[in-house]
Amino acid sequence: MRILHVIQRYLPAIGGAELYMEALSKRLAADGHDVTVLTTDALDFELFWKPTARRILEPASTIDGVRVLRFPVRHLPLPALSYSALRRLLWTLARMSATPSSWLHWLARFTPWTPALSRWLATTDEEFDLVAGMTITFEPLIAAAQQFAYRNRKPFVIYPLTHLGAGPKPGQDAVSQFYTMRHQVELVVNSSYLFAINRDEASYYQRCGLPADRIAVVGPGIDLTQLQGGDGARLRQRYGLSGPIVGMLSTMAYDKGATHLVEAVRTLWQRGVNVHLILAGTILEQFRRYWDRLPAPDRNRVVLLGTIDHQTKLDLLDAIDILALPSRTDSFGIVFLEAWTYTKPVIGAQAWGIRTVVDHGQDGLLTPFGDVQALAEAIQTLIENPQLRCQMGEAGRRKVLHQYTWDHNYPLIRDVYRALVYQGNLTR
Template sequence: MKILHVTQGYTPAIGGTELLIQRVSEELVRQFGDEVTVFTTNCFNGEGFFNPKLPRLQPGDEEINGVKVRRFPVNSRISQIFRFPQKVAYRLRLPFNQHLRTIAGGPIIPGLKKAIQEYSADIIAASSFPLLHMYAALNGARESGRPCVLHGGIHPQDDWAFQRSRIYSAIQQSTYYLSNTKYEADYVIQQGVSPERVAVVGVGVDPEPFAQISSTQAKNHFGFKEQPVVGFIGQFGGHKGVDTLLQAMTLVWKFFPDVQLLLAGARTMFAEKVENIIHQLPESYQKQVKLYYNFSNEEKPLLFYAVDVFAYPSGFESFGIAFLEAWAASKPVIGCRAGAIPWVIDEGIDGLLVDYKNQEMLAEAIIEFLKNSSWATTLGNAGRQKVLSRYTWSKVAQNFREVYVEAIRPDNTK
């Protein structure tokens, strides 16, 4: 099968969708011998879609682990111009505000639709909403008479991003829609999408790199001693709850003053706010916080093994690959009772749930794990078993391919 994936970023770009499409593409090549091409941008992350000052990758063609990759240059200046007008239109709920939001979010990629239309592939699949390239993929596929599968990554709590009727209109025009969880699938169906055109595929992790690392080895690598470590490992963004975690830790430190806090992720614009919060802490607390930016994929298993409790108090997740990565390292997790996360974490079995932006509840959950290390270990081990049985990239790629095979049947082509 010849497959064209269209997505906002591809390794070395960082993000959950970026990793998902990379690993699914590689598995389709490895397991099934499919010919997979990825059309993507030359940005390292979504901030590059509207910030022309950020560094870029080189546009052009390359091959990575058997996957053909074409990076298109993004015109971020147009999106930058629309950033302020869309805020005003959104605040006033003007009728055209969803279109301004789409332009402001980007990525604006000249020539993308034409390139999709002309590219020889059996199926075109695009990830993820609310970004502009999704419409180029849908229109390019339809105008060239080929099936289009959309993978949205929708988390409805993000009103700015996902309360847009044009998203659900596009999904209704696609051949199939792929959701990460049943929660997302049910939401899309509520928006009028036919249930028989919606499939749950999940996300995955590679458990092998996590198999032969000890916590002592990992802690030594990052300069920790044997004291407990609470960790956040993921993208630094306003909705990810890093600020709430810092506030919660001021309560935790009253009971466990020697606990270390590890904050690891790509350095984004929000990271400056995180640093300001840290600098406002008492000096004794500041010494307990370790910031670790822009780590490599090879370091990721070490980071997860270095922590004793993984706290990821995000409010907007279509799944949360970071939970799987923590479980792959047999770590107990704390997430928020928001969006798809309760469909990922089985509360009291492999993790705990707290209210979003509730620092007191988050602190209580962290303290419970620190007080009951054997219970925390039991939950972490249960999480690892769930990963091995349901959430490896090999299984997730099979889920994607089953939908692709169904989509290219002649009676499914629109």
């Protein structure tokens, strides 16, 4: 098969979607298929609205047998303001039924603005058997890829990775409404096939009109061999840590629950609870401002690592006693799988999608997003119950082995690709 994958970033840029696409693409390539990934030149996520963020300079490369083509992100004047203003305008117009979808797509093409990528799709004479796009909040890339597929009478597969939020119904809280705008939902419903990352996402789009026989729930997987070799003792010694450790591996942002986690641990310190906190991941400006306002004694007690390499990540997974990701903007949370692989219990937010990944009380705990006291109670419960931590961690590892390895999930995706390409019975 000749496969074209389209995504907002690709290795060496790291994120949940990026890891998902990389694992899938390299396995398809290893199976002998020709795989091309179209993406932007963003290394830092913030490049989409911040011109000074880091880029990947090489426009074309081959990574693990996958051809990667990168196209530059461009910016309107005053990009930090214009990017957010356009997204809010899109949200407002999408709620007005009289607004044509074509207007929404025209506005969305600037968020992010990648004219060279769109031009390549509009003019290339390369032929592909199947096109797939990932991450619905980058809908201009999805729309360009879908148009290319249908113009060439090829199936289009979508992995929306929709953040359905923590509201009373999926897609109804303030943040998730930016992932479920009318033109975004139409892109999903008009696709040949949907790979939903969790049951909540599948149910949401089925209610929006996508037939059940064009939907499969296939979460990401992990490669157990790539997660071996963590040395927690080495990391503890490096930072002089003894006693229980809570770790977070994610982008440091409010919607990810990073500020709430720090405040929960500060609450426990005030109670006299002995606990360390390690934060690892890209630090966004909003979190940096919060961090700079913290009292110096509290800042000095938290290990803020920023972006880390793979070995440090493994050491961190081995060192921690609890993994916390109390986020309302994750559609799955691959880091939960990675923590469970190391038999560590997890704490997540009571959010749509996440509730189908973490079984509350069995392999982790779920707390209301933004509820610092509830988060502190969950951490303290696990700290004070080593046997419960062990039971939850073991339950999580069993779940990973039974449901979430790539040996299990990759064939499910590959077989749908084959059916779309060779049997033609799943086309739009």
